[in-house]
Amino acid sequence: MKLHFFYLAFALTLIGFISACKDGELDPNKPGLLVPLTVEHDLSLPAIEVNGTRLHAEAFGHPDSALLIVLHGGPGSDYRYLLRCKAFAEQGYRVIFYDQRGAGLSKRHPASDFTINVMFDDLEAVIQYYRKSPNQKVFLLGHSWGGMLAAGFINNKTLPISGVIVGEPGGFTYDQMNEYVSRSRSFGLLTEALNDATYVDQLLSGSEDDHQILDYKFTLWASSGDDEESPIGNTGPLQEWRGGYVSFNALFGIAQRDGFDWTANLHQYQTPVLFIYSERNTAYGLEHAKKVASAFPNVQLFRCAGEGHDMLSFDQGWNNCFPTMLDYLNQLK
């Protein structure tokens, strides 16, 4: 029996000693080592203070031009992968980018700060921040989760929106979103993409306060979607600054817990809607696009050839989509 305790004690002593040998090593929770500093730690980043948070945000184009608010996906992603949309500034639009609450280079928040409504309120506050006059038109361009946010905003808020472009929003109801997410994350059990997404959990894990580890893991997790085995069909790696794990987890958790249906008032939105889906995303497709788009009474469906889910991030997808998006906006400007 003594030997049992000897081995146990020896092993546990070594474990304790190893744990104590921390000095001089890198602390994964030190800001800036694994993921970039946010607007909280790097005051040189462009930022706005709205609705009780500090958002990483930039604006391009003449301040009096029609506003085009770009809404990134995720939730928890950032606007870096949509920066090609700056091109609209050269076409007479005031293009606004912001990293949503808790995402990208915006300020982090605890999970308890997130509600769906606060995301709508943030968007409204961003519009009000940049809008110079009541006559200045406001357009929304939302990709993936950003498209859901745009539709939910139109459904839930009264602020007039002069036009909206959505790119493969998962769904405007929980069931639609769940269907799509299930398909888009349906890696085969033996695939490298699934392994890349899950194996890392034993090397990186953390609690809510361990933002750096969680965000870095989220970045690795998200990158598995770029794999050729992924059904979403991207043609290259996506460029993002920081995945906001807590914001993703909180908002996805709220959706799972409470469900949502943002379609009740969309039939009143008579303005044409440009709805983009991609050729290569086999988890989406025309059928799902029609189902989701049916909440709007006046929809122009556009299939982006040669590209996958993140169609606005790559040359072919952008070159195919941009003229159509510009025509759409110019007709409503």
Added chain:
Amino acid sequence: MKKHFFLFAALCCGTLSANSQHLNWRALDSTQNQSVYVLAGWDFGTHAAIGYSHKVARKFPLWLYAEGSMPSGKNLFDDAKLKIGVQSELVHTGMFSVSVRLNSPIRRYENKLVRMVSFGSEVIGTAGIYGRKWHLAAELGFDKAIATHIKHLPEGLEIYPGAQSGWYLPTAGNLIYGIHTGFAFGKNQISLRAGKFKNQGFDYAPFIPLYAHLGYARAF
């Protein structure tokens, strides 16, 4: 120097620690001092493992073991896990038995953004009923990634050029809880482990927070 000592200590801890293929002590006879085993199932990925264990003390059940495992995927060697450890029975009263397994997993993970090598420690206690032909037990453990070397690859540095490569510690801790059951026939044992993971803060679970292994062991 400190880094080298740390790695040495972690490896020593591994050689003094335990086994993934939990043994049914009652199914072993006194002449059986070795076993080989294979495992397959889900453990942070679809994986397969092979292991060898050796009894190192005559008067009480103390087994050293080594186990290597790899998850599936087209890049077979980019991810892997090696465990070196020891398991022992601490309490034996009638059919009731309490065992402990200590091991030091060495893990490798690589994707297009990063390459990681991690040294850790895993402790799992098992308590249950053990007969000569079968066993049923509950297990509770903790797995800590104590030190992880993170090497950011060019594609990862494109995403964040300021990312620092080096030794990070600690980087992960997961609670393990589940059941372990199996039956024995002759020199053979078939076992099933299944359970869940939870992070050490109990607030976030892994992407797929489950494990399930089917194992076959042959003692000789």
